[in-house]
Amino acid sequence: MTSRYERQIPLIGKDGQEKLLNSRVLVVGAGGLGSAVVSYLAAAGIGRLGIVDGDVVEDSNLQRQTIHAGKIGENKAESAAEFVENLNTDVVVDIYPYDLTEKNAERIAKNYDVLVGCPDNFETRYIINSVAVKLGKPFVHAAVHGWEGEVGVFVKKPCYRCYIAKGVEIGGEIIGAVAGVFGCIQALEVIKIITGKGEPLIGKIFRLDLKTFENFILELKERENCETCGGKNEIR
Numbered sequence: 712m713t714s715r716y717e718r719q720i721p722l723i724g725k726d727g728q729e730k731l732l733n734s735r736v737l738v739v740g741a742g743g744l745g746s747a748v749v750s751y752l753a754a755a756g757i758g759r760l761g762i763v764d765g766d767v768v769e770d771s772n773l774q775r776q777t778i779h780a781g782k783i784g785e786n787k788a789e790s791a792a793e794f795v796e797n798l799n800t801d802v803v804v805d806i807y808p809y810d811l812t813e814k815n816a817e818r819i820a821k822n823y824d825v826l827v828g829c830p831d832n833f834e835t836r837y838i839i840n841s842v843a844v845k846l847g848k849p850f851v852h853a854a855v856h857g858w859e860g861e862v863g864v865f866v867k868k869p870c871y872r873c874y875i876a877k878g879v880e881i882g883g884e885i886i887g888a889v890a891g892v893f894g895c896i897q898a899l900e901v902i903k904i905i906t907g908k909g910e911p912l913i914g915k916i917f918r919l920d921l922k923t924f925e926n927f928i929l930e931l932k933e934r935e936n937c938e939t940c941g942g943k944n945e946i947r
Contacts, residue, residue: 727906734905737761740829741787743775747894753795759803764788765810775887816842827851833878840871844940851900853893858922860893864913873934
């Protein structure tokens with residue numbers, strides 16, 4: 712174990728660091744949220760990172776997707792992998808340079824301990840939720856818009872569809888640093904889940920408006936007849 716982790720070992724212990732180095736985390740989406748998640752999980756010493764993203768880097772992304780500097784036109788999963796390899800050689804990176812779909816989600820997700828959702832659409836969130844419930848894996852969710860965002864952790868029940876049964880897409884306006892803040896919180900939730908240190912937001916949603924710092928925590932309940940955690944749960 713190198714001196715790279717000497718500032719966090721007093722907080723999580725050598726056993727916690729070993730757990731991180733032996734863990735496998737899948738990050739779905741290498742955009743604004745994903746940039747922060749990938750950066751800080753790689754820096755913390757996650758042993759294996761899977762990165763899923765079918766998009767390519769565009770100039771307008773760089774306001775918030777900082778790991779892709781100088782990579783315009785490259786696939787985001789491949790660009791993120793290059794960033795990780797330059798940051799921490801302890802981390803093995805699996806690249807999935809295409810979208811997560813109903814057909815490939817289970818095949819990809821089964822190889823990981825924790826699933827981190829960083830997409831910009833409800834369709835992908837519902838797919839992650841379905842496969843997380845089916846495989847019994849924690850799903851660390853975040854979403855951002857404008858100056859505000861939310862983070863939550865779903866483990867079997869209640870699931871994400873209990874929280875939002877049917878989502879409605881809204882505009883893509885965002886202050887870049889807001890995505891960074893919530894991506895960092897997602898990374899912290901993953902670290903807490905893996906090391907057993909702290910209290911993850913399991914069954915809860917933390918919402919924060921960074922313009923005013925108004926915030927609250929919502930305690931979730933199972934939704935009766937939820938089609939994911941209370942039904943046959945087709946991945947869709």
